[in-house]
């Protein structure tokens with residue numbers, strides 16, 4: 295992966311009749327990287343992608359692709375491909391016709407079209423399906439057709455908007471790996487919209503976490519997990535999410551802070567040796583471990599992981615401990631303070 299910037303968004307804002315879509319979006323996306331735009335519904339990730347694609351025009355700011363100012367360029371002049379949640383396949387055309395559609399429109403010679411088709415179907419594992427119509431394919435296969443179509447377009451930038459959300463969990467996992475491998479093998483730059491933090495964390499080199507039209511943090515999945523900028527990031531990233539504790543519930547932290555702690559950094563300890571006494575509110579068996587949810591005044595999302603099957607009755611009292619070195623400290627506005 296090179297580190298030169300391929301896509302640059304500088305101070306982008308978009309409003310509709312005064313209502314905010316996104317604001318102050320500034321991002322440098324390196325060539326050959328995988329960037330996930332992540333956040334809850336309505337945070338502005340699709341708007342950001344549509345602005346980059348040229349399907350919307352910004353009210354403020356500048357967009358550069360490969361060094362060229364494309365802020366007001368038509369979508370067709372931006373040299374990029376797109377893959378959508380809805381596949382956007384023509385139902386009456388075969389797999390081959392769907393994949394080659396754009397090439398035909400661009401009057402690419404037939405022999406070249408067929409070579410590109412073969413290569414794209416090979417990469418996406420669709421050889422042998424050339425003659426099928428989209429209605430005769432599974433959801434995962436349809437999404438692979440959409441990927442094949444993006445591949446034959448041969449663009450160095452591919453934008454993807456929730457491409458896996460119509461697939462069931464197992465298929466999502468498989469196609470997720472396909473997309474990641476494809477991006478690496480082809481060396482293309484991918485900007486990928488998702489509301490699923492597992493998807494973003496497992497696929498992306500860089501995660502851009504958004505809320506209410508603004509970027510909250512840009513960083514590697516590990517950065518966001520181990521050094522969240524604020525309590526929103528802390529609670530959004532990771533499963534289970536980081537627990538938050540009012541500082542008054544802990545000795546030595548004053549009264550206007552929020553303390554964050556992850557489940558894997560909390561231990562259940564013998565009575566009389568813990569920092570906090572909690573009540574079990576639920577036990578969830580996850581397979582390799584059991585997640586025990588805990589209640590204590592001034593805390594939210596407190597939980598601990600126990601190895602194997604370790605269900606505990608609801609209402610049981612336990613004491614917990616944790617090292618100060620594993621605590622995340624946030625100020626009264628939720629902004630990260632220490633470490």
Ligand SMILES: Nc1ncnc2c1ncn2[C@@H]1O[C@H](COP(=O)(O)OP(=O)(O)OP(=O)(O)O)[C@@H](O)[C@H]1O
Nearest residue numbers: 310314315333334335336337338339340341342489
């Ligand atoms: N065409 C539009 N007209 C008016 N408001 C819009 C339009 N498109 C988006 N918005 C608003 O802009 C904000 C951001 O929307 P956007 O679709 O980018 O969010 P999102 O993070 O992609 O959400 P989702 O995951 O639900 O698709 C929302 O408040 C939305 O209502």
